[in-house]
Amino acid sequence: MSRLGSGMQAKFVLAMSGAMLVVVAIVAVVLGRQATMQGEVQHLSGNVIHDLFDRSVRSRGEALARELSDALANPLYYNDLEQVGALVRNTSRQQVVRYVLVFDENGRLIHDGSVDVLEFGQPMRDPLATGAVGARELVVQQSPKVLDNAMPIMIGNQRIGGVRVGMALDDVQAMEKKANQTLGERLQQVGKRHLGWLLLMLGLLVGIGAVVIIYVQRTLVTPIRWLAGAARQIEAGDYNLQMRQSHRQDEVGELVRAFGRMSQAIARHDREVRHMAYTDALTGLTNRLAFREALDHRLMAARASGHRLGLLFADIDDFKRVNDTLGHEAGDEALLQFAQRISAAVAQAGGDEALLARFGGDEFVILIGEGDVAARARELAEILVRELGQPLVVQGRELFLGTSIGVTLFPDDAADATTLLKNGDIAMYQAKMAGKNCYRYYSRAMDHAVERRVHMEQELRGAWERGELRLAYQPIYRTRDRRMVGVEVLLRWQHPTLGTIPPSVFIEVAEQSGLIEVIGPKVLRAACTEAVQWPPGADGEGLFVSVNVSPRQLRGGELPTLVADCLRDTGLPASRLHLELTETAVIGDEMLAAALLDKLHRTGVKVWLDDFGTGFSGLSHLRQVPVDGVKIDKSFVADMQRDPDDLALTTAIIAMAHALGITVVAEGIEQEVQFDLLAQRGCDLAQGYWLSHPVSATDVVQLLEAGS
Structure with missing residues (x-):
């Protein structure tokens, strides 16, 4: 008995000593890693702070330029210099704004926010003035100390001048430096606190180890033997132990008494486990x-x-x-x-x-x-x-x-x-x-429908590789001169045995099965590859191609990278690629859509909102999720000449979209009267069977060469 106790004590002391050495080594490693991580965190955080400040000043500059462009339109048009000066001075007082300059259509200074405007009527001569004066939309230029945001001031389609908002980059850099300095001080404070806690815990651990080594001399063999027997009894399923009376107040005594309660606890837990096996953990419902x-x-x-x-x-x-x-x-x-x-x-x-x-x-x-x-x-x-x-x-x-x-x-x-x-x-x-x-x-007919859908999904998986899928192009015309300026890319499926399968059928199968995430990028790349080979139109500019994007592609988050790679590989200018998103996909999650659209706009492509009016959203959503164009759904176009409500709604959509600087496209035009009504109301672009049926890439080239 004594030899057993001594052997356990010696092993315990050795184990505790080894544990202490391991803990000391771990603490040393943790301290080293803490210093390294602190430096990495400060470096990474500095990059994040820089990106945040950079995006903030750019976003703020663009927003101020856009807001001033809208606010200055009427005062500038009526030559209300007092109101112009008030607006300029109000913006100039905002943080990190270096200057605000309002100029006429010839680049001559109208107001700079000062009382006397000493250079009134003089051409602007700074290095960034040329790019600002020639701006027909928002132009962002940068010098070492200033981020210049130039925006034309429009009355309808007439450009009457422009406004420049200069953001002070040196002020932003000073603020960024101060933020990084504060971050470094905070990190040092946190590191000191963590070091103190580690040392305190190490001291406590050493003290506990010493106390345990002193008390381990007490007799352990008999209680341990009893505990081993009790464990075998519980293992056999007998939870009713004959309690061993122990008046010891240490851990062993508590363990002996705990074994007596364990049989009851295990029996209760056994019942609970059976209950859990039949109950859903999250909702508490039957599983x-x-x-x-x-x-x-x-x-x-x-x-x-x-x-x-x-x-x-x-x-x-x-x-x-x-x-x-x-x-x-x-x-x-x-x-x-x-x-x-x-x-x-x-x-x-x-x-x-x-x-x-x-x-x-x-x-x-x-x-x-x-x-x-x-x-x-x-x-x-x-x-x-x-x-x-x-x-x-x-x-x-x-x-x-x-x-x-x-x-x-x-x-x-x-x-x-x-x-x-x-x-x-x-x-x-x-x-x-x-x-x-x-x-x-x-119904029993559903079984057959499911079988047909599964068969169609299987056939669709290899349709592109087998050459069964092809691209068609729906020409898009400018309403003011009826010239073809772009095409919408359509996908057609000609199956060798099933024949022509309507897009409304196989696109839905592709969406629900996830195949659209494979087919969509191939369609995009093929359309860009063909479009880059087309000759320029009658006005000397190349046609744009409009490609529909699935909601699944939008939610996947990889669309901006895919578009950038496709443009780079095919050589198609970004200005010639338009992406069409359904209204419900964009409005369903404005925050995600706004972030993705921002990335897409950085690539230079334009984004249109397809089937506008069918998702029951208002144009107010477009202020949160900015797009370049909206396509009025053909259901509104079809009854314009017969239904006054559809005509009024279409007119309102065109007017409100133009007020936001958004291009309006009408689809589904099948009669001349529909085209005339839309043209009279200022609709920018149009497409439909009255103008042209979908054609092949070869036909597109022929239309271009014929001067359509």
Whole structure:
């Protein structure tokens, strides 16, 4: 017994000594790493601060130039120099603004914010003046000390002068230097605090080790032997231990007493684990395993009694976007809110025997079997679509998601649990195909529809490589002279056995399957490659090509890099590439869209908003998500001459877009009267079958050579 105790004590002392040495070594490494990390953090933070200040002064300069251009239009037009001076002086007083200069269309100074304006009427002679005077849109120039933002002042389409806002780069650099200095001081303070805590913890650890070594001399063998026997008893499943009385107040005594409580705790935990195995950890709802067992029992009872059961399979629409843009914590919060709304709806219309479960991810399943099951399922589905279509507030942001619901009945649609769940999943998928945020009943025809869709998806995967996909071009004409100035790129699929497949069919399959993320870049590159070979038009400028971009490509975040690489590799000027985004894709998440559009604008391409007016958004959104053009949806163009409301709405869109400096394009023009109405109202560009059907690249060249 003594030799065993001495052996344990000696081993313990050696182990403690080794642990102390390891801890000391770790502390030394941590201190070294801390100093290194502090330097790296300061360097990286300095870069971030520089980028923040640089973007801030550029964004501020551009915003001031744009705001002054709009504000000075009327005072300059009416030669109200007092109002011009007030606006210039108000802006000049803002931080880091070095100067504000207002000049006429010939570059002669009108006002510089001073009282006397000594150089009034004199041409501006600084090095940046030439670029500013010739600006037809925002021009940003830079010297070592000044960032010059020049913006023309327009009255309608007439340029009456311009304004220059000079941002003091040396002031910004001083502010940046001060911020870096403050950051360095803060980092040093944090490092000193961390060093103190490390040394304190090391001292405490040494003290604890000394105390433990002193007390380890007490007898351990007998308690340890008893503990080993108790552990074997618990391992065998017997949690009722014969308690060993111990009056020791040290760790061993507590361990002996704890073993007595352990059997009860383990028994209780065993029950809790069984409960957890059947419960969803996030929402507290029944999980897939428990639901499947309950479904099997309910089906057996329903067969015996001849009752019907209803199953609703619900899937949140576009839930992946929440995780991708806001993070998984926001996704969990959204799931909890959905679970609460579904639970409330089930309590209201599902009946007392309704069972709600979360199948994982964003899928929920509801089983009902009370009363008129078909009517109750319809009522519950309608309530769910209505309630789950209401906006969620997650992390202070309002989200619109909706839910697609599939409804299937037993024994009408299936005779077993597996088939019933599969049918509910198929019906839910059909609800998504029907536009989402709705419900659909399962029918046997859906099986064939799913098979056709899967077959089409398989065929589409290799269609580009097999040469079945080709590009067509819809000419776009300028309304004032009916000259072709650009083309919209369209994709056509000619299948060897299925024939011509409409874009409305295969584009949707590509979107839902994710194939659009593979096909889209190939279309973009092929269009740029062909366009760069076309001869210039009648006015000496090359046609622009307008390429549609999928919402999935936009949300992926790689679109700006893809566009830049494509322009670099093909040699197409950025000014000749326009990207068309759907209104719903842009308005769905303004913050993400604004950041991506900013990156795209830096490449030099233009961005148009397609199908404008169908997403129920206003032009006010375009102030947050700036675009270069909007395409009026053809549904408005089709009834302009018959429906005064459509004509008024189209007129308002053109006027408001022009007020924001946005180009307006009308699509779907099939009659001359439609073209004339749009031209009279100042619509910039137009396309449609009345002007030209989609043509091949060869036909585009022929049209150019013919002077269209």
